[in-house]
Amino acid sequence: EPEVTQTPSHQVTQMGQEVILRCVPISNHLYFYWYRQILGQKVEFLVSFYNNEISEKSEIFDDQFSVERPDGSNFTLKIRSTKLEDSAMYFCASSEGLGYNEQFFGPGTRLTVL
Amino acid sequence: GNSVTQMEGPVTLSEEAFLTINCTYTATGYPSLFWYVQYPGEGLQLLLKATKADDKGSNKGFEATYRKETTSFHLEKGSVQVSDSAVYFCALRNTGANSKLTFGKGITLSVRP
Numbered sequence: 569e570p571e572v573t574q575t576p577s578h579q580v581t582q583m584g585q586e587v588i589l590r591c592v593p594i595s596n597h598l599y600f601y602w603y604r605q606i607l608g609q610k611v612e613f614l615v616s617f618y619n620n621e622i623s624e625k626s627e628i629f630d631d632q633f634s635v636e637r638p639d640g641s642n643f644t645l646k647i648r649s650t651k652l653e654d655s656a657m658y659f660c661a662s663s664e665g666l667g668y669n670e671q672f673f674g675p676g677t678r679l680t681v682l
Numbered sequence: 683g684n685s686v687t688q689m690e691g692p693v694t695l696s697e698e699a700f701l702t703i704n705c706t707y708t709a710t711g712y713p714s715l716f717w718y719v720q721y722p723g724e725g726l727q728l729l730l731k732a733t734k735a736d737d738k739g740s741n742k743g744f745e746a747t748y749r750k751e752t753t754s755f756h757l758e759k760g761s762v763q764v765s766d767s768a769v770y771f772c773a774l775r776n777t778g779a780n781s782k783l784t785f786g787k788g789i790t791l792s793v794r795p
Contacts, residue, residue, distance in 0.1 A: 571725075572725060601782070603783070603785075605788075608787075609787065610686075610785050610786060610787045610788075611726075611771060611773075611783075611785035611788070612785070613782040613783065613784065616781075616782060624781065624782060626782075659725065659726065661726075670728050670731075671728075671783060672725075673718075673725035673726040673727070674725045675723065675724050675725040676725060
């Protein structure tokens with residue numbers, strides 16, 4: 569069964585460093601999403617992406633964040649200069665994009681900023 | 683704005699016990715409602731959904747009914763199993779086929795043999 573994959577499963581970085589979180593969505597899907605969950609808090613929407621551009625973003629998704637689909641398979645989230653409060657579980661999701669489709673989630677990347 | 687509130691956890695039950703996990707929401711318009719489940723080490727999986735008032739979503743013995751009058755979407759199961767141990771998230775999505783999901787905090791369910 570097709571699934572969304574994410575790498576790495578756990579990333580540890582120093583404050584101020586850049587990180588790139590990687591996702592491989594399901595191959596025929598057209599819409600891509602990033603969510604995050606700070607420990608003990610709600611899963612929060614960050615950004616959605618369609619047709620090589622951002623279709624919606626939240627207040628959290630400021631200039632420190634960017635997304636890219638560098639090739640036909642990967643979907644990346646970059647944090648330019650990490651802060652302690654960026655420590656969270658980051659989930660990638662994708663959907664077919666036709667009608668009211670289910671979003672399929674990856675297992676998440678745990679980002680720890682020291 | 684949209685919000686989802688779930689009851690506080692964790693919840694620990696014995697096998698074959700009845701499960702209710704409460705979820706209420708605040709939204710404009712007519713959202714679709716979802717329950718997602720996350721098993722250890724895995725991503726969030728859609729458990730069930732309801733797209734309009736009075737709809738009942740069901741899957742794997744779980745049920746939830748979209749109650750517009752009480753803005754609720756409580757998850758129930760008549761007899762839980764050890765394999766149901768997981769984190770359960772209530773979520774809503776506003777109109778717009780591919781718009782974002784708004785999640786509750788999630789609740790951890792542990793089922794004892």
